[in-house]
Amino acid sequence: MAISLSLSELAQRIDGKIICGEAGSLFSGMAALDMAGADDISFLGNEKYLPQFLATKAGAVLVPTGYDFNTNGPALIAVENPSLAFGIVVKHFAAQAKSFRAGVHPSVSVSTNALFDPDKVCLHPGVVIMDGVSIGDGSEIGANTVIHENVVIGRDCNIGSNVTVRERSVLGDRVAIQPGAVIGSDGYGYEFSGGRHVKIDQVGIVEIGDDVEIGANTTIDRARFGKTIIGEGTKIDNLVQIGHNVVIGRHCLIVSQSGLAGSSKIEDYVTVAAQVGIVGHVVVGSKAILTARTGVTTDLEGGITYSGKPALPIKEDTKIQAHVRRLPQMLKRIKSLEKLLSRVD
Amino acid sequence: MAISLSLSELAQRIDGKIICGEAGSLFSGMAALDMAGADDISFLGNEKYLPQFLATKAGAVLVPTGYDFNTNGPALIAVENPSLAFGIVVKHFAAQAKSFRAGVHPSVSVSTNALFDPDKVCLHPGVVIMDGVSIGDGSEIGANTVIHENVVIGRDCNIGSNVTVRERSVLGDRVAIQPGAVIGSDGYGYEFSGGRHVKIDQVGIVEIGDDVEIGANTTIDRARFGKTIIGEGTKIDNLVQIGHNVVIGRHCLIVSQSGLAGSSKIEDYVTVAAQVGIVGHVVVGSKAILTARTGVTTDLEGGITYSGKPALPIKEDTKIQAHVRRLPQMLKRIKSLEKLLSRVD
């Protein structure tokens, strides 16, 4: 929170246009509309916050282009995407995320035949690196994280604390894994035989593309054989379950507490909102959007927004749900008809 | 399980009234109604267990005041809340929860500028304490738990094993965190730009009030900027997801596998039952009760019990769901009307 920004510097950095305020005014911090003071920069990212905007004590506010604001209050800068622009402000002011410092803490357990340059990776206390692991330059591995045999980790990865990556998983470059996640756990597969569930060997791996992010305490099972695949650029939230042999395309979003059952496939640019369930062995087409808690039980065409269980195009599902809420009224109308007809009879 | 209690001592400790049984009878243990023997104290906490109560072999049973029991069996003590009273019995008999023993295990990794009194805290094996952490007297940190930079931990906290608390989180006094929980993971925020999801920096913190309890493997994301707040006295169960910038009031209950999306707010004394979902940017009013699996998509008034998705007052939702179950019958009535009318025509 060190270096102040003037209004004009601010406008320049975020490629915005000063609507009102003096170019030389200085701002030293950032905060939400309802918590900001005269030294703070804030932003209006969502119309829902209009009341807070109108009451804000912020020194300067980033607002969307084209809005016609009338305030006697803060300095205003118009930008196309205030939320994105505020990210630049955050980058400027934030206590610098601790910069990468190479080094291997003495408490780290490293197998003799692991492959990495100790001057170019950062292994925090209590990390366990097993046989045959390779780690790319610039990668950081959080405290008490366990990397099992023959795992391959790319460059500039950021793996959090208390993570487990099981044997033979392959991670691309710039992969980020939040604390507590488990990569490569055994898939859930049993055959029922002789009155017991007999485990089916799970000997495949998990393969994670470049720029993937995986949330805290999320679990990704390795394939029965072959690969569970998370495509390049896909972002997975916390507490998500990815079953064995699932194939996820590139640049998908998978929000918290969703579950993808074994061998399901989602193509590129799919959005899976929170608490969604997808059964095994189905395909969700590219750019499909599954709204929160959708239950997918069959293949779904891409490019469409779905909701409900079973999943329907959202318009259809919304219409049906509106009818459900009118059911008591429908029954009354049936009763009226029955009364009328009993008279007619 | 050492010291026996006589019936009269028992009645006195729990402020109950002996209905039947000899004041001097001794009891040396405790058990559920269906597992108890003649030396055991048990309790009837719920009418559902009446059959087990009638068949119990317990030596003594705590029963609710006002019930008219006729048994030839166990000694009976009436108390207002048998479940609560039994807690006192449990406290008496239970193998003493291991008492707090100050000390820092030699395997602990402590940064040189961490702030705590090694004679007044308990750090178990494998704990990692990073730069600038401060820990209040009487606090215990479980084995292999990782406390990141500049975290502030109050007095008499109890943090379990394999927990991760990320940088700058602030914990009040008497906070309990169950094993595997992750506090302060990055929020899930991306902007779509150039065909890719670009991470929005998450530089805020998590602030946890006094007497909060957080369940096993629960995840709480830190704010994008500012704070994710868990109010004093709130109790969170296992596998719950709390998004970035969520604000939870005081003395709330949030049961297992529920998820609160980013920037949602729940006021004081709200009850969130299991598997509930709350979308981002909504407010749930004080003392609202969300029954299991409620899906909240808009602001909800306080003091009301809700169910369904979208959330409705439970009476309304229950009525609608009853109608849903009668749909096949409704269709029949419509068909009858159509038949009748075809005749009328």
Next chain:
Amino acid sequence: MAISLSLSELAQRIDGKIICGEAGSLFSGMAALDMAGADDISFLGNEKYLPQFLATKAGAVLVPTGYDFNTNGPALIAVENPSLAFGIVVKHFAAQAKSFRAGVHPSVSVSTNALFDPDKVCLHPGVVIMDGVSIGDGSEIGANTVIHENVVIGRDCNIGSNVTVRERSVLGDRVAIQPGAVIGSDGYGYEFSGGRHVKIDQVGIVEIGDDVEIGANTTIDRARFGKTIIGEGTKIDNLVQIGHNVVIGRHCLIVSQSGLAGSSKIEDYVTVAAQVGIVGHVVVGSKAILTARTGVTTDLEGGITYSGKPALPIKEDTKIQAHVRRLPQMLKRIKSLEKLLSRVD
């Protein structure tokens, strides 16, 4: 992937019948139908994969008995259960799962009065073994896993990395626990008193039968008093929540992200599919099947397949859901009747 198999050796090992192909052909690997090459063995486990089967380039495919296949392609072997048979192939070819190697890593923290034979167990780096723990021969404990006081672990158990097993839990023989799971966390129990939620002591234990498997990041709470019980042979998937005092029978399946609330009971051979919720204090009868996302709110008879919330026999629920989807049409029919009747009037 070392030793090749001839077609006749393969048929013999899996007790199958060669439909076509030369007995002496050699195969050196295994793969899914759509990824296999001429040297690979594959299998048709599910009719859904018929198109991939017809297009496969695999050298040999295991197919179900009784199907009448016409291909000019791969060698074919008929077996009753191709999926199960393929498991034998996997066992043959898979990079040998690392064999058990006894030993205690020097970084392990062991309390002096723990009970195990260091030449017959395998304790990986960073493991913490507290007072009074006993571990049976042949058991392996993953890196950075924490075993609390007085836990009893049977023979030939396989406990993953970063697992927490809390005090006095009892594990049978051949129990497998995936990484990140938490066994014996405190149950979620509070009494509301004086405007605050007061914690009810949780002093019971978790008891896990022989041959149980527990998924990654799954949480199992110990009993308030007495036992939370997981019956012999039961298999639990990832991210499942088991509340305090739950009793699970033998040989059950509990799939990912399901939650069983406190004191619920499921009998033997019950199947709980993904994202199911079961409220507290109910009983689900033996061999019941709960399909994905079923919501159980009352006792359920065994031997029946259920779906929906509240749970209904699946036929009934499916019928009702079909009616729900026809609601817009039903309303139209009511409107037609009303129009007709207004004319009749």
